[in-house]
Amino acid sequence: MFVAADQASPLAAFINIPDPVKDGARARDAVRDGFMVITRADDDTHEARANNPARRDAAFASGAQIIRTDFVHPDPAIGAYHVSLAEEADAMCGSDIGSEHCVRFAIPVTAYRTVAAVAP
Numbered sequence: 001m002f003v004a005a006d007q008a009s010p011l012a013a014f015i016n017i018p019d020p021v022k023d024g025a026r027a028r029d030a031v032r033d034g035f036m037v038i039t040r041a042d043d044d045t046h047e048a049r050a051n052n053p054a055r056r057d058a059a060f061a062s063g064a065q066i067i068r069t070d071f072v073h074p075d076p077a078i079g080a081y082h083v084s085l086a087e088e089a090d091a092m093c094g095s096d097i098g099s100e101h102c103v104r105f106a107i108p109v110t111a112y113r114t115v116a117a118v119a120p
Contacts, residue, residue: 007035014038020058027062037064041083042071048081056081060088 005011013036017027020039030037041056042048048071059067069083 017062017064018043019055020062020064021055024058024062027064031063031065036066037062038066038068039064041067041069042081045070045078047071048075048078051079051081053081056083 002013003011007015007030015027015030015035015037017023017030017037017039020027020041027037027039039059039062041059043055047053047055056069067083071082072084074080074082
């Protein structure tokens, strides 16, 4: 659906910015410029093992539309670290997005949906 293109190309739509701590300003600028931005809330298990939310919080603050994580739920073998939109109200809209382009939910979404497929 999308081609791999340089950010300056008129064909560019997505930008991968893996480190929202180091490149948060770049991510915010790309979102303002109309790009879909993907970033990571954690790298391997570093943040989870240290229970350090700094990278997760930077990912939410960046305005990235896609935030990847390996910890939607806490891993009991590692600790309490997890990434949840339901617990981060501004993550749905970002601080720089005007209310006319944002939908906020009055009740946090706490239900999880699991999808399983069986191959014949």
